[in-house]
Amino acid sequence: MSDPQPLLAALADPTRRALFERLNSEGPASASQLAAEMPITRQAIAKHLALLDSVGLVDRSEQGRQVVYSARVAPLGEVANWLQTVGEKWDGRLERLKRSFE
Amino acid sequence: MSDPQPLLAALADPTRRALFERLNSEGPASASQLAAEMPITRQAIAKHLALLDSVGLVDRSEQGRQVVYSARVAPLGEVANWLQTVGEKWDGRLERLKRSFE
DNA sequence: TCCTTTCGCAACCTATTGGTTGCAATAGCC
DNA sequence: GGCTATTGCAACCAATAGGTTGCGAAAGGA
Numbered sequence: 001m002s003d004p005q006p007l008l009a010a011l012a013d014p015t016r017r018a019l020f021e022r023l024n025s026e027g028p029a030s031a032s033q034l035a036a037e038m039p040i041t042r043q044a045i046a047k048h049l050a051l052l053d054s055v056g057l058v059d060r061s062e063q064g065r066q067v068v069y070s071a072r073v074a075p076l077g078e079v080a081n082w083l084q085t086v087g088e089k090w091d092g093r094l095e096r097l098k099r100s101f102e
Numbered sequence: 103m104s105d106p107q108p109l110l111a112a113l114a115d116p117t118r119r120a121l122f123e124r125l126n127s128e129g130p131a132s133a134s135q136l137a138a139e140m141p142i143t144r145q146a147i148a149k150h151l152a153l154l155d156s157v158g159l160v161d162r163s164e165q166g167r168q169v170v171y172s173a174r175v176a177p178l179g180e181v182a183n184w185l186q187t188v189g190e191k192w193d194g195r196l197e198r199l200k201r202s203f204e
Numbered sequence: 205t206c207c208t209t210t211c212g213c214a215a216c217c218t219a220t221t222g223g224t225t226g227c228a229a230t231a232g233c234c
Numbered sequence: 235g236g237c238t239a240t241t242g243c244a245a246c247c248a249a250t251a252g253g254t255t256g257c258g259a260a261a262g263g264a
Contacts, residue, residue, distance in 0.1 A: 005119070067211070073192050115222080169240085
């Protein structure tokens with residue numbers, strides 16, 4: 001089970017998360033298209049997309065002279081996974097505590 | 103429903119997450135205790151704990167001359183919540199796509 | 205073929221952040 | 235009361251991150 005750190009870090013930035021949510025709810029788009037919809041430059045967006053791609057949150061496909069990115073939700077399972085283990089440890093601690101009073 | 107950004111940002115830092123997991127699985131501790139277990143100074147830890155406190159991931163209680171911190175898992179529900187809405191938007195998009203082929 | 209998009213790379217700038225050191229204040233034990 | 239732990243506050247530092255500008259290259263439509 002791999003570390004959720006890179007994912008959390010990727011999602012921690014507001015513009016990056018906005019980018020991901022945009023792609024997830026509105027569908028695929030290129031960096032230039034996205035730049036037209038947001039108040040930052042294409043290059044900034046491209047960097048964010050590269051990072052999202054590196055953690056698998058986005059899928060990159062070249063179509064002619066443009067590069068279209070689409071959202072991938074699969075890696076988010078890793079985060080859900082981590083949340084679950086946190087919950088389990090918490091429960092385990094409660095359990096141990098209860099036992100200590102018997 | 104408030105935005106998960108502050109939470110994600112809080113969890114994005116490795117030492118901060120380590121701190122939280124330590125408190126969650128091993129139980130409450132003071133900043134000084136934690137500093138003895140980790141390779142960074144107490145002040146650095148104190149700052150992280152303050153941030154965790156500000157997003158509700160940690161509970162601060164003064165006991166005599168020391169301040170003991172304990173983990174709070176409740177805010178993580180917000181993250182789970184966000185994951186769910188992302189999944190729903192994704193499903194919605196799939197649904198619309200399928201309908202468009204009928 | 206030429207011109208326009210679109211993209212990638214690189215340099216650069218600035219604000220933020222994680223971390224440190226130093227010191228004052230306070231709570232408790234002897 | 236005096237010594238010792240423990241905390242809080244502030245200044246400071248270095249590295250990183252988010253963003254911009256500037257450029258060269260390649261793909262496609264006119």
